[in-house]
Amino acid sequence: MDTDGAGLRERKKQQTRIALSWAAIRLTVExxxxxxRVEDIAAEAGVSTRTFSNYFGTKGEAIVARHHDRARAIAAALRERPAGEPIWEAITGATLAGFALGEPVTEGRPADHSWAEGLRLMVAEPALQGEFQKAGAAAEAEIAHVVAERTGADDLYAWLVAGVVGAALNVVTREWLRAEPQPPMDELLRDVFGRLAAGLPEPH
Incomplete structure (x- = not known):
């Protein structure tokens, strides 16, 4: 079996999927x-509309794909964290690793007002809310599975943690989009997950 060839094909397919998703995000923001249109996204990514259809059913799926991919990366990073690490410390590290992935959508681009406003409008787009909810539910399921693996806890605990992680990521995204100037994402992540690790004490 040509495992090297198969691996290369899979990497190319993943690269095409990522390129299509970022093209959809860039064009929607702009x-x-x-x-x-789907045709615009395919042209931006340098592929045919038929190729687009091999990866996504709609432009909404393409836009939200990166949201799901990041959640999967966080779950994978959580699985690789040291076994004895406290759960919230492990989740913080995994989340930072997930957000450290390359972001071609902002690479080389100044964080100007029009771009930030475009991102806000995209996230708030009513037609995308169903796709975001589906991606969020799938992400919570993956994180809950890894939490159960790490802790040996029951489903109630694992799903509660996963739900809190999902809510925290939504808060981080909302705050990052709202703030002007936009703060470094890693600072926001450390702040939010640090509060959770501390038991979310009341502010003084």
């Missing part, structure tokens, strides 16, 4: 959701 033009608005209703002004982007």
């Amino acid at each position: 033009r608005g959701y209703d002004n982007v």
Whole structure:
């Protein structure tokens, strides 16, 4: 069996999927959701519309794919954290690793007002809310599975932790998009997950 060839094909497929998702995000941020067609996304990524259809059923799926990919990366990073590490410390490290992935959508781009506003509008787009909810549910399931593996806890605990992680990531994203100037993402992540690790004490 040509395992090297198979591995290369899988990497190329993943690269194409990522390129299509980032193309969908870039165009939506720049033009608005209703002004982007599947044909535009395929052209931006340098592939045919048929190739697009091999990866995604709709432009909404393509936009939200990176959200799901990051959650999967966080779950994978959590699985690799040291076995004896406290759960919230492990989750913080895994989340930082997930957000450290390359972000071509912002690479070389200044964090100007118009770009930030475009991101806000994209996240708030009503037509995308169902896709974001599906991606969030799938992400929580993956994280809950890893939490159960690490801790040996029952499903109630694992799903509660996963739900809190999902809510925390939503808060981080909302705050990052709201703030002007936008703070470093790793600082926000450390702040939010540090509060959770401390038991979310009341502010003084």
